[in-house]
Amino acid sequence: xxxxxxxxxxxxxxxxxxxxxxxxxxxxxxxxxxxxxxxxxxxxxxxxxxxxxxxxxxxxxxxxxxxxxxxxxxxxxxxxxxxxxxxxxxxxxxxxxxxxxxxxxxxxxxxxxxxxxxxxxxxxxxxxxxxxxxxxxxxxx
Amino acid sequence: xxxxxxxxxxxxxxxxxxxxxxxxxxxxxxxxxxxxxxxxxxxxxxxxxxxxxxxxxxxxxxxxxxxxxxxxxxxxxxxxxxxxxxxxxxxxxxxxxxxxxxxxxxxxxxxxxxxxxxxxxxxxxxxxxxxxxxxxxxxxx
DNA sequence: TATTGTTATACTCTATAACTATA
DNA sequence: TATAGTTATAGAGTATAACAATA
Numbered sequence: 001x002x003x004x005x006x007x008x009x010x011x012x013x014x015x016x017x018x019x020x021x022x023x024x025x026x027x028x029x030x031x032x033x034x035x036x037x038x039x040x041x042x043x044x045x046x047x048x049x050x051x052x053x054x055x056x057x058x059x060x061x062x063x064x065x066x067x068x069x070x071x072x073x074x075x076x077x078x079x080x081x082x083x084x085x086x087x088x089x090x091x092x093x094x095x096x097x098x099x100x101x102x103x104x105x106x107x108x109x110x111x112x113x114x115x116x117x118x119x120x121x122x123x124x125x126x127x128x129x130x131x132x133x134x135x136x137x138x139x140x141x
Numbered sequence: 142x143x144x145x146x147x148x149x150x151x152x153x154x155x156x157x158x159x160x161x162x163x164x165x166x167x168x169x170x171x172x173x174x175x176x177x178x179x180x181x182x183x184x185x186x187x188x189x190x191x192x193x194x195x196x197x198x199x200x201x202x203x204x205x206x207x208x209x210x211x212x213x214x215x216x217x218x219x220x221x222x223x224x225x226x227x228x229x230x231x232x233x234x235x236x237x238x239x240x241x242x243x244x245x246x247x248x249x250x251x252x253x254x255x256x257x258x259x260x261x262x263x264x265x266x267x268x269x270x271x272x273x274x275x276x277x278x279x280x281x282x
Numbered sequence: 283t284a285t286t287g288t289t290a291t292a293c294t295c296t297a298t299a300a301c302t303a304t305a
Numbered sequence: 306t307a308t309a310g311t312t313a314t315a316g317a318g319t320a321t322a323a324c325a326a327t328a
Contacts, residue, residue, distance in 0.1 A: 008266060009254035010247060011273045013164055017179055018200055018280040020161035023154055024294090025319080033294065038158055052309060059162055064296050066311055088304045088309045106151060113150035116279055124275045125149060131272030132152045134265045138257055139159040165317090166296080174317060193286065205319050207288055229286045229327045 026112050031075070032105055035060075039068050040077055040094060040102050048081075048093035059139060077101055167253050170246050172216070176201075178246055180209050181218055181235060185243050189222075189234035200280060218242055 024034050032040075042057050043049065055065035069092060072078045077098030080090040094102070117125060165175050173181075176199075183198050184190065196206035210233060213219045218239030221231040235243070258266060 004266070005255035005258045006248075006251045008270055008273070009251040009258060012269060013250065013254060014179060014182070015273045015276040015280070016157060016161050016164055017175060019276045020157050021200055021319085022280050023157055034158060035295065038155060041155065050309080051311095059159055060295090061297060062310060063298080063312080067295085070311095086305075086309085090310090107147075109154065110147045110150040113154060114146035117146045117150060120275065120278075124278075125145070127268070127271040127275050128153060128279075129149055130268040131276075132149070132156045134261065134268050135156040135160045135272075137261075137265075138269075139156070139163050162296085176318065191286080192288095201318090202320060203287060204289080204321080208318085211288095227286085227328070231287090 023113070026109065032077075032101065036068055036072055036077075037102070037105055037109075039065070040072060040098055041106065043078060043092055044094045044099060044102050048091045050083075050089045050091060052089070054092065072098070075101075164254070167250065170242075170249070173218075173242065173246055177209055177213055177218075178243070178250075180206070181213060181239055181243050182247065184219060184233055185235045185240060189232045191224075191230045191232060193230070195233065213239070 039054055039058055042054055046057070051065055051069055052062060054069070055062050058065065060068075069078065073080065073092075077095060078092050079095050080092055083089045083091060117128075120128075180195055180199055183195055187198070192206055192210055193203060195210070196203050199206065201209075210219065214221065214233075218236060219233050220236050221233055224230045224232055258269075261269075
């Protein structure tokens with residue numbers, strides 16, 4: 001393992017932990033949490049799918065997703081339809097209310113983050129943008 | 142707010158959430174958690190300081206740090222010394238056992254992360270390295 | 283009165299183990 | 306038997322409110 005990698009790994013680990021803490025603590029609408037919002041955004045973006053598929057995309061274990069989906073469903077932000085061909089599964093889809101919540105909440109949360117981004121140079125923003133794509137690959141292996 | 146910022150904010154928010162999930166779930170030594178390790182590393186790197194100072198650096202509220210420090214102290218990884226000039230505070234310092242735990246655990250966790258980094262191109266690593274510095278500023282405002 | 287830190291309490295987030303229903 | 310999902314349970318992580326001790 002090259003020493004460069006170990007150093008980068010250390011720095012990245014601490015940076016990600018602290019940046020994520022900030023993001024999580026920034027609650028706009030107290031009715032929805034970041035984890036719920038993230039799952040909702042996956043269903044909204046990728047279309048209707050099973051609970052297992054959402055869990056895989058979100059990188060959480062199935063029981064964690066069960067809980068997240070139960071809260072989204074009881075709030076009326078997603079709905080289930082049964083699958084005739086495999087009755088163990090049901091397909092989860094975002095509702096109209098879910099879309100509205102998602103749009104509003106995403107806008108508000110992004111505004112908070114974007115407000116910080118405007119203080120950054122174009123150079124800084126380029127660096128962040130390039131890192132997003134690499135981070136996604138890091139998280140999905 | 143330029144639309145570019147809103148888009149970057151959205152992408153960054155989801156990336157950070159999922160990357161942080163991966164980091165947290167990667168437990169090497171089950172006796173120490175990521176939050177504890179992060180606080181320990183701050184005390185180890187920056188030297189002895191008060192509980193309030195550690196909380197500020199770690200970006201958590203004082204009661205959260207009280208809990209983290211209590212677990213670190215009972216494990217023998219930090220120790221307190223009373224301050225004669227201000228008896229409300231005490232100074233927290235890392236112990237020898239704490240240094241050993243920190244070195245070993247950091248190495249193991251970094252190895253896990255670095256193992257993923259070796260699959261990345263030099264270009265990807267440059268992007269991550271550049272982003273670390275920007276992320277730190279983002280988290281500390 | 284203001285500040286430092288702690289205690290009490292509660293909620294979010296997530297996991298593992300055990301289970302149910304279906305294939 | 307294997308798979309999809311749920312229930313039960315527990316621990317990590319964090320916050321706000323109320324408090325105690327000290328300045």
